[in-house]
Amino acid sequence: MKRQAKISNAVIKRLPRYRRYLKELQKKGVDKISSNEFSNLIGYTASQIRQDLNNFGGFGQQGYGYSVDSLYKEISAILGLDRQYKMVIVGAGNLGQAIANHTYYYKAGFVVCGIFEINPRLIGIRINDIEVMDYENVVEYVEENDIDIGVICTTKEAAQEVADKLCFAGVKGLWNFAPVDIETPNHVAIENVHLSDSLHSLAYHMNRLNEEKN
Amino acid sequence: MKRQAKISNAVIKRLPRYRRYLKELQKKGVDKISSNEFSNLIGYTASQIRQDLNNFGGFGQQGYGYSVDSLYKEISAILGLDRQYKMVIVGAGNLGQAIANHTYYYKAGFVVCGIFEINPRLIGIRINDIEVMDYENVVEYVEENDIDIGVICTTKEAAQEVADKLCFAGVKGLWNFAPVDIETPNHVAIENVHLSDSLHSLAYHMNRLNEEKN
DNA sequence: TAGATTGTTAATCGATTAACAATC
DNA sequence: TAGATTGTTAATCGATTAACAATC
Numbered sequence: 293m294k295r296q297a298k299i300s301n302a303v304i305k306r307l308p309r310y311r312r313y314l315k316e317l318q319k320k321g322v323d324k325i326s327s328n329e330f331s332n333l334i335g336y337t338a339s340q341i342r343q344d345l346n347n348f349g350g351f352g353q354q355g356y357g358y359s360v361d362s363l364y365k366e367i368s369a370i371l372g373l374d375r376q377y378k379m380v381i382v383g384a385g386n387l388g389q390a391i392a393n394h395t396y397y398y399k400a401g402f403v404v405c406g407i408f409e410i411n412p413r414l415i416g417i418r419i420n421d422i423e424v425m426d427y428e429n430v431v432e433y434v435e436e437n438d439i440d441i442g443v444i445c446t447t448k449e450a451a452q453e454v455a456d457k458l459c460f461a462g463v464k465g466l467w468n469f470a471p472v473d474i475e476t477p478n479h480v481a482i483e484n485v486h487l488s489d490s491l492h493s494l495a496y497h498m499n500r501l502n503e504e505k506n
Numbered sequence: 507m508k509r510q511a512k513i514s515n516a517v518i519k520r521l522p523r524y525r526r527y528l529k530e531l532q533k534k535g536v537d538k539i540s541s542n543e544f545s546n547l548i549g550y551t552a553s554q555i556r557q558d559l560n561n562f563g564g565f566g567q568q569g570y571g572y573s574v575d576s577l578y579k580e581i582s583a584i585l586g587l588d589r590q591y592k593m594v595i596v597g598a599g600n601l602g603q604a605i606a607n608h609t610y611y612y613k614a615g616f617v618v619c620g621i622f623e624i625n626p627r628l629i630g631i632r633i634n635d636i637e638v639m640d641y642e643n644v645v646e647y648v649e650e651n652d653i654d655i656g657v658i659c660t661t662k663e664a665a666q667e668v669a670d671k672l673c674f675a676g677v678k679g680l681w682n683f684a685p686v687d688i689e690t691p692n693h694v695a696i697e698n699v700h701l702s703d704s705l706h707s708l709a710y711h712m713n714r715l716n717e718e719k720n
Numbered sequence: 721t722a723g724a725t726t727g728t729t730a731a732t733c734g735a736t737t738a739a740c741a742a743t744c
Numbered sequence: 745t746a747g748a749t750t751g752t753t754a755a756t757c758g759a760t761t762a763a764c765a766a767t768c
Binding site: 514516517550551552553554557567568569570 | 758759760761762763766767768
C-alpha cells in the first residue's frame with residue numbers, strides 16, 4: 293500500500309462503497325473484474341475507479357483487471373477494517389438503543405462495550421447484553437478500557453460537552469448522531485450523521501421531481 | 507424565490523445546515539447577520555454563502571445583511587419544510603423502531619403513519635402508538651393514505667424489492683437505511699443513509715490521524 | 721451622503737474524465 | 745506475440761473563492 297500525502301475526502305467516501313460491491317462479487321464467486329465491468333456495476337466511471345485505487349497503489353494487473361479477493365482485502369486494510377474497535381455509546385434513548393442492538397457492528401469489528409446515561413431509570417438495565425452505566429463514570433471507563441470510538445446519541449444541547457469529555461478521556465474518533473456540528477481536537481476524528489439533514493434534502497429532491505412533472 | 511435550471515447537490519446538502527444555524531440564531535434573539543459573521547459561525551466562506559443563497563434569490567439587503575427570520579423561512583420553503591409529509595416505515599427491527607420512536611420527525615412535519623413487517627410476532631404491536639401492520643398490505647395502505655415517503659429499514663436482501671413495491675404504490679421519496687444502493691424510477695427521490703459506510707470512513711480518518719502522531 | 725454589505729462576474733482551484741503509453 | 749487493461753499524464757469540467765460594481 294503506497295503512502296501518499298493527502299487523499300481527498302471524496303475518494304475516501306467512495307471506498308466503503310467499492311468494498312460493498314466487492315463483497316457482493318465475492319459472494320457470487322466472481323474472482324476478477326476490470327475497471328470497465330466494475331464501472332457498469334457501481335456507476336462510477338472506469339477512469340475514476342482506476343484513479344481512486346491508484347491513490348493507494350497499483351492493485352490491478354494490466355491486461356487482466358483486478359482480483360476481487362485481493363482488492364477487497366486492500367480496501368479493507370486502507371479503511372482500517374482489519375482490526376477491532378471498541379466503542380461506547382452515550383445516550384440510551386431510542387437511537388442509542390438501536391445502535392446497541394445492531395449486532396452488525398459487532399460482527400464487523402466494532403464492539404459496543406458500554407452505554408452511558410444520565411437518566412437513573414435507565415442505569416443498570418441491559419441492552420443486547422450491554423450494561424447501561426452512569427454517565428458520571430464515562431471518563432474512567434474509557435481510560436481503563438482503551439475505548440477507540442465514542443458514539444454520541446444525546447440531545448443537541450448535551451452533545452458538545454459529551455464530546456469534550458470523551459476526547460479528554462482519549463477516544464480516537466467520534467460518531468455523532470446529535471443534530472449539531474461538533475468540534476474536536478485535531479487528533480480526534482469526527483463523523484457526523486445528521487439524519488434530519490438527510491431527510492431535509494430528501495424533501496427538497498421530492499419537491500423538485502414533483503415540479504418537473506407539472 | 508427565483509426558479510433556476512439545476513442547482514448542484516453540494517449546495518442542497520448545505521441548506522439544512524444553514525437552516526440549523528439560523529434556528530440557533532433565532533433562539534438567541536439575533537435578527538440580522540452578514541455573510542461575514544455567518545461565515546465565522548458556520549465555517550463556510552462568506553463568498554460561498556452569498557453564492558449559495560443567490561441560487562434561489564436575493565434574500566439579503568446591501569449594506570445590512572440577511573434577516574435571520576426571513577432567511578430561515580426562505581430556506582425552509584426551498585427545502586419544502588413548510589408542509590407535512592406522511593411516512594411509512596418498512597421493517598420493525600431496531601432501526602425501524604428507533605425511527606418510529608423518534609418523535610422529532612413528527613414535530614418537524616414528518617409523520618410516521620404506519621410500520622410494516624413480515625415477522626408475524628411483531629404484527630399488531632404498537633410502537634410509540636403507531637401500529638405495526640402486515641407487510642402484505644403495504645401497497646394498499648400507501649395508496650389509500652397518500653403516503654409521501656417510504657423508510658426502508660429492512661435487510662439489504664429485501665431492500666430493493668420493498669423499494670419497488672413502495673414506488674409502485676406511489677411514494678414520492680425513499681429514505682433508505684439498508685446497506686445497499688437502491689434504484690428508483692426517475693420520479694422518485696432517494697436518500698441513502700449508509701451508516702456502516704459512515705463508520706468505515708470514520709475508521710479511515712482515525713487511522714490517518716494516528717499515523718500522523720507517530 | 722458615506723459606509724457597509726450584497727449580488728454577480730471573473731479567477732482559481734480541485735476533482736473528474738479522456739487519452740494513451742506501459743505492461744501483463 | 746497480440747489483445748486487453750491497467751497506471752498515469754493531460755484536458756475538461758464544475759465548484760469554490762476572490763474581486764468589485766451595485767445599492768441599501
